[in-house]
């Protein structure tokens with residue numbers, strides 16, 4: 001049911017992404033952090049499934065993304081990779097496993113490929129990350145860059161703040177973009193940047209930009225799945241760029257409340273939810289229990 005061509009759909013590769021980019025067709029990317037969220041994103045025809053370190057916040061309840069460990073990311077990557085059979089799967093390198101040296105980053109990237117069973121990695125940072133991106137891509141591992149608002153550095157940025165709001169800030173993001181392109185990144189995430197700036201930067205590049213809070217002029221879009229499906233409690237803060245396409249939280253709430261109420265009233269389980277036994281075997285069991293004369 002649903003899905004785009006079911007399992008007849010061709011496996012998405014870097015070539016597919018390049019073709020979409022050349023045709024000017026927007027590239028769709030969505031996060032997933034476990035088997036069901038990976039499965040539904042894949043079935044819906046999303047081209048790139050990102051096992052984002054945002055799972056620290058949305059799946060592990062952490063305050064930000066800085067706590068999550070490489071080992072924990074590997075577990076989530078493996079779960080998603082069992083589900084997403086068509087999409088290109090990218091795993092986020094979590095904070096701390098790639099900043100020390102390009103060699104450290106390559107070791108971590110290899111683990112994400114071998115133990116996380118994904119197709120490529122994403123890392124945050126611009127010019128300063130160029131040697132690292134070169135090291136990883138030279139080893140044959142696709143790298144998706146991530147510039148603009150880099151959530152792993154929120155302490156240095158003074159929070160989750162929009163980037164590139166001045167001409168100088170925008171120039172820095174363009175320099176970052178050109179450096180990571182030169183280093184071999186196959187695309188870059190562009191997060192929380194004014195739409196006009198993101199569009200101008202996209203025009204200057206020969207690799208796709210995947211925007212989040214960066215307007216309609218990017219080569220593609222990415223969102224956190226639980227945000228866009230509305231799978232979060234009422235009152236939780238969501239960034240301005242999120243469009244809530246569904247209301248999964250209230251659907252779950254309705255279903256769980258109904259189950260609770262029907263269990264309390266014994267309306268559930270009904271006969272159709274139970275397993276039958278023959279009259280003879282039941283009578284025999286009652287005899288064993290000493291009920292035959294009752």
Ligand SMILES: Nc1nc(=O)c2c([nH]1)NC[C@@H]1CN(c3ccc(C(=O)N[C@@H](CCC(=O)O)C(=O)O)cc3)CN21
Nearest residue numbers: 054057058065151160161162192224227238239240241
């Ligand atoms: N659930 C979730 N969704 C995300 O998009 C997301 C995460 N988690 N975790 C990692 C990062 C953090 N993200 C965020 C979080 C907050 C803002 C935010 O507060 N933005 C303000 C703008 C503040 C300003 O004006 O500078 C906003 O109002 O949207 C932005 C991106 C994006 N990523």
Ligand SMILES: CC(C)C(=O)C(=O)O
Nearest residue numbers: 031052053054189222
């Ligand atoms: C929002 C995307 C780009 C991300 O990095 C994440 O989900 O961790």
Ligand SMILES: [Mg+2]
Nearest residue numbers: 052053054092
């Ligand atoms: Mg991330």
